[in-house]
Amino acid sequence: MEILIAIIVGVALGFVVGWLVARSQSAGERTSTATKLAQVAAQRDATAQQLAALTQDRQRLVHEFESLSARVLEQSQKSLLDLADERFKRERQTADATLEKRELALKAMVDPLQNTLIEVKREVTTAERARLEANAALQQQLTTMREASDRLRTETSQLVTALRAPQVRGRWGELQLRRVVEAAGMLAHVDFDEQTSVTTDDGTLRPDMVVHLPGNKDVVVDAKVAFSGYLEAMDARDEPTRTARLDAHARQVRTHIDQLGAKAYWQQFESTPEFVVMFLPAETFLQAAMERDPSLLEHSFAKNVVIATPATLVALLRTVAYTWRQEQLASNAQQIFTAGAELHKRLGTMGRHLTDMSKKLNATVESFNKFNNSLDRTVVTQARRFAELQGIDAPIETPPPLEVLATPAHKPDLHAEPAD
Structure with a gap:
């Protein structure tokens, strides 16, 4: 927009310089020059009016652009948060479903073990x-x-x-x-x-x-x-x-x-x-x-x-x-x-299932953290940069990483295959 204004001003100055040059010419040409100056003045006035209109259009466009940028940034932030929240909920539901299945499987293994322990105690x-x-x-x-x-x-x-x-x-x-x-x-x-x-x-x-x-x-x-x-x-x-x-x-x-x-x-x-x-x-x-x-x-x-x-x-x-x-x-x-041998065998099976369950839970947590890190590194960082360029003071929040991991059983006896 400033370039356009400079061009217009340059044109006007060109006309003025031409007029001054023409003034030094013969009197016969002054009348023509006066006419031209009048035309230049009219064009200058028209140009000034156009410049004022362009200035108003610029201010209006700047205002609309700032408003549009704020709305786009707000919508982008909300979309990112909704996407992260939806992904977290989906991962949480998957983890809860897996955990519930593991709990049912663990209960199915523990109940026979409890009966076996009662039998061993009775014997x-x-x-x-x-x-x-x-x-x-x-x-x-x-x-x-x-x-x-x-x-x-x-x-x-x-x-x-x-x-x-x-x-x-x-x-x-x-x-x-x-x-x-x-x-x-x-x-x-x-x-x-x-x-x-x-x-x-x-x-x-x-x-x-x-x-x-x-x-x-x-x-x-x-x-x-x-x-x-x-x-x-x-x-x-x-x-x-x-x-x-x-x-x-x-x-x-x-x-x-x-x-x-x-x-x-x-x-x-x-x-x-x-x-x-x-x-x-x-x-x-x-x-x-x-x-x-x-x-x-x-x-x-x-x-x-x-x-x-x-x-x-x-x-x-x-x-x-x-x-x-x-x-x-x-x-x-x-x-x-x-x-006792049957109890040891079942404890070994339970230990292996427990270890497998802890690995899968840890894999779920690791996948969530990777997604969260990728979101923060690639998307949120770019959005923050965009906000800084536009002077928008609207911080973008990201979910914190999960730091609690499932701890598997460390007793080697529980993971060993039972002896024949």
């Missing part, structure tokens, strides 16, 4: 209770064993007179055997003669008792030993006769050892160790035979026969009972181990 409580009961029962059984030994020793002397008949003696031996089993608490793991028998080429073998051991093992017990020689020795009135009858008793025990060894029960029953237990109903029967035949135990071991009295058989059966309880405890421990 541990059961195992601890069983251990305490086993220890208490073992102490009680030791006391009961001593009492039973004393009681059986006393009853032996009282029953001597009632054991004269062979049938009574056999029935009494079986009864003593059953009472020993009851005292040991092993009825659930013992079969008596009416339940177990084996047919061989030499006939039917019917042991008095079969003790079941953990691991599907069996021990055969026989209670048919004869002790008539001992009873006769108790009735002897002189020492030579008593000694002779005790020698006969020792021979009866040795003979029965040979017979049991020849039956070889361990060949007829599967999973049976290579020995058979020979039960003597009273401690005194073994003591008397050992006094007359000190090599009796060595002979029985050579024949794969183990001699047991009520006290030693109770100890043997209680040991077997304790083994059964330990087998149960081992089974419970295996269940606890299985539950």
